[in-house]
Amino acid sequence: MVDSTPSTSTVSRTLLLLLRVLTFVFLLIALILIAVDKFTDEDTGDKTKFNDVYAYRYMLSTIVLGFAYTLLQMAFSIFTVVSGNRVLSGDGGYLFDFFGDKIISYLLLSGSAAGFGFSVDFHRLDNSINSFVGKANASASLLLIGFLFTAIASTFTSFALPKKSNT
Amino acid sequence: MVDSTPSTSTVSRTLLLLLRVLTFVFLLIALILIAVDKFTDEDTGDKTKFNDVYAYRYMLSTIVLGFAYTLLQMAFSIFTVVSGNRVLSGDGGYLFDFFGDKIISYLLLSGSAAGFGFSVDFHRLDNSINSFVGKANASASLLLIGFLFTAIASTFTSFALPKKSNT
Numbered sequence: 001m002v003d004s005t006p007s008t009s010t011v012s013r014t015l016l017l018l019l020r021v022l023t024f025v026f027l028l029i030a031l032i033l034i035a036v037d038k039f040t041d042e043d044t045g046d047k048t049k050f051n052d053v054y055a056y057r058y059m060l061s062t063i064v065l066g067f068a069y070t071l072l073q074m075a076f077s078i079f080t081v082v083s084g085n086r087v088l089s090g091d092g093g094y095l096f097d098f099f100g101d102k103i104i105s106y107l108l109l110s111g112s113a114a115g116f117g118f119s120v121d122f123h124r125l126d127n128s129i130n131s132f133v134g135k136a137n138a139s140a141s142l143l144l145i146g147f148l149f150t151a152i153a154s155t156f157t158s159f160a161l162p163k164k165s166n167t
Numbered sequence: 168m169v170d171s172t173p174s175t176s177t178v179s180r181t182l183l184l185l186l187r188v189l190t191f192v193f194l195l196i197a198l199i200l201i202a203v204d205k206f207t208d209e210d211t212g213d214k215t216k217f218n219d220v221y222a223y224r225y226m227l228s229t230i231v232l233g234f235a236y237t238l239l240q241m242a243f244s245i246f247t248v249v250s251g252n253r254v255l256s257g258d259g260g261y262l263f264d265f266f267g268d269k270i271i272s273y274l275l276l277s278g279s280a281a282g283f284g285f286s287v288d289f290h291r292l293d294n295s296i297n298s299f300v301g302k303a304n305a306s307a308s309l310l311l312i313g314f315l316f317t318a319i320a321s322t323f324t325s326f327a328l329p330k331k332s333n334t
Binding site: 053054055058098102105106109110111112113114115116117118120121122124151154155158159161162 | 220221222225265269272273276277278279280281282283284285287288289291318321322325326328329
């Protein structure tokens with residue numbers, strides 16, 4: 001009688017796992033794009049890397065943290081789907097999911113917004129670094145999509161709160 | 168028998184109202200700070216206003232939207248405290264609070280992050296506009312505090328979801 005309500009619960013579990021996998025893929029590509037982003041000035045030969053821009057450095061940190069969290073949640077989800085039991089039993093699991101998704105989604109959004117905040121105006125001021133800013137923008141866009149998936153997952157885990165034993 | 172559980176419910180209602188008032192105050196000051204932010208170049212006489220920077224323009228939009236939402240929620244809260252009834256009865260009220268707080272907190276955070284993303288790097292590149300960037304940073308900081316209060320309110324309204332009739 002462990003899995004007494006397979007219909008709703010299994011559907012939302014599978015949907016959550018799908019959202020994690022999608023977040024994982026988008027964050028991975030965002031990570032690669034920002035990490036390899038560099039620019040060489042043709043006149044002076046100066047090299048600019050992503051870590052010369054504080055906004056991009058912050059963006060990379062949020063991607064790495066979000067990536068680690070999503071990996072952990074994927075491992076938990078796969079364990080749950082395979083074994084039928086939650087890794088964190090009792091209320092702890094629901095609270096971990098709720099606060100984890102909430103905090104990580106805020107983190108991912110702030111990284112993406114900081115990246116765009118720098119890129120949009122810097123690009124208007126200096127057109128010569130098109131490809132550098134372009135790649136960073138692509139990374140920020142993928143990060144934004146990763147945020148959206150995490151925000152949807154966060155809505156799911158908020159609605160799962162009533163399943164806690166004490167409301 | 169309308170107000171059968173005054174203890175928990177009244178405490179969280181009052182706390183929520185307090186969070187709304189604090190958000191309101193911080194967003195109001197943030198709004199004034201960014202709206203009056205301007206800079207005149209001493210050599211060329213060029214005037215720069217906040218709306219010349221796209222990141223600051225976006226920041227102002229998020230402040231205005233957050234401000235309007237907080238005002239509405241304050242009006243709802245005061246009505247509820249005074250009359251003892253919720254403005255939106257049934258599940259609608261809980262869902263409005265939940266999604267409203269969630270979306271507005273994301274919006275406020277993205278505005279603050281975009282502002283900082285521009286300011287931090289731009290300030291390193293051009294030190295001559297210290298006071299202009301400084302005032303925008305002050306506004307972004309207050310916006311960030313406004314976001315924190317809304318994020319706390321969002322946690323409250325997520326935990327209130329079990330009060331919906333159908334879980």
